Amino acid sequence: MPPPVVELEHVTKTYGEVAALAGAGIVVRRGEMLAIVGPSGSGKSTMLNIMGTLDRPSRGTVRIDGHAIDVLTDRQLSALRARTIGFVFQAFHLAAGVPALGAVADGLLYSGLPRGERRRLAEDALRRVGLGERLYNEPHQLSGGEKQRVAIARAVLGDPALLLADEPTGALDSRSGEVVMDLLRELHRAGTTVVVITHDRDIAASLPREVRIKDGRIEHDSAVDGHNSHVVERVSS
Numbered sequence: 493m494p495p496p497v498v499e500l501e502h503v504t505k506t507y508g509e510v511a512a513l514a515g516a517g518i519v520v521r522r523g524e525m526l527a528i529v530g531p532s533g534s535g536k537s538t539m540l541n542i543m544g545t546l547d548r549p550s551r552g553t554v555r556i557d558g559h560a561i562d563v564l565t566d567r568q569l570s571a572l573r574a575r576t577i578g579f580v581f582q583a584f585h586l587a588a589g590v591p592a593l594g595a596v597a598d599g600l601l602y603s604g605l606p607r608g609e610r611r612r613l614a615e616d617a618l619r620r621v622g623l624g625e626r627l628y629n630e631p632h633q634l635s636g637g638e639k640q641r642v643a644i645a646r647a648v649l650g651d652p653a654l655l656l657a658d659e660p661t662g663a664l665d666s667r668s669g670e671v672v673m674d675l676l677r678e679l680h681r682a683g684t685t686v687v688v689i690t691h692d693r694d695i696a697a698s699l700p701r702e703v704r705i706k707d708g709r710i711e712h713d714s715a716v717d718g719h720n721s722h723v724v725e726r727v728s729s
């Protein structure tokens with residue numbers, strides 16, 4: 493069985509009185525692709541942000557790529573994140589006036605690589621998402637789906653082991669949403685571990701694993717309770 497990329501054990505996250513996560517546990521193994529679904533406010537983004545080390549839990553254990561994050565300093569955590577994780581959000585966060593190539597290359601600004609190399613890698617990433625003909629287009633010259641593909645190109649630039657996407661199709665029409673989902677499936681086939689939050693039940697059902705979350709708890713995980721329970725590793729007592 494492939495090694496875990498993400499392990500959450502009894503993870504709780506509270507904001508004042510609100511428990512955004514109330515004891516969530518999940519293991520994501522290298523090479524998996526899964527959907528996280530649940531009603532608005534159920535804790536999906538909180539869980540994704542904790543998986544992505546953008547946030548630390550109030551209680552519980554988080555291991556990313558085998559590293560327990562509670563013993564890492566913020567600086568070590570940033571380094572682990574930069575090396576291991578790519579993010580895609582619902583909003584594209586593309587600055588006006590910056591062509592696609594520059595927007596993606598800027599993702600490597602702190603990599604220490606020379607400008608020419610940054611642009612070469614950015615071009616490769618844009619070709620990978622099917623935007624080889626749009627390198628010099630600015631945001632206003634790109635459709636919503638194309639902007640999201642630029643964001644994905646930036647997320648996969650360093651070839652991260654883990655790609656986390658929070659409602660990546662939420663702002664797109666259904667056709668562009670399909671293109672973006674096909675692209676995520678393609679990255680998964682090429683070996684990237686992909687976790688996608690979605691509101692769309694059809695998208696969720698189409699992925700190899702579906703995790704349903706409600707009130708900060710995981711109420712269903714197809715890898716544990718579902719049809720493919722044979723893949724689940726049982727802890728011997």
Ligand SMILES: Nc1ncnc2c1ncn2[C@@H]1O[C@H](COP(=O)(O)OP(=O)(O)O)[C@@H](O)[C@H]1O
Pocket residue numbers: 507510511512530531532533534535536537538539
């Ligand atoms: N930074 C925050 N400060 C206060 N409350 C928050 C914060 N982030 C999330 N919450 C609350 O935690 C709960 C879960 O939020 P979230 O994880 O964003 O849910 P989802 O992504 O499923 O819609 C909600 O009640 C939300 O209002």
Ligand SMILES: [Mg+2]
Pocket residue numbers: 536537538658
């Ligand atoms: Mg959310």
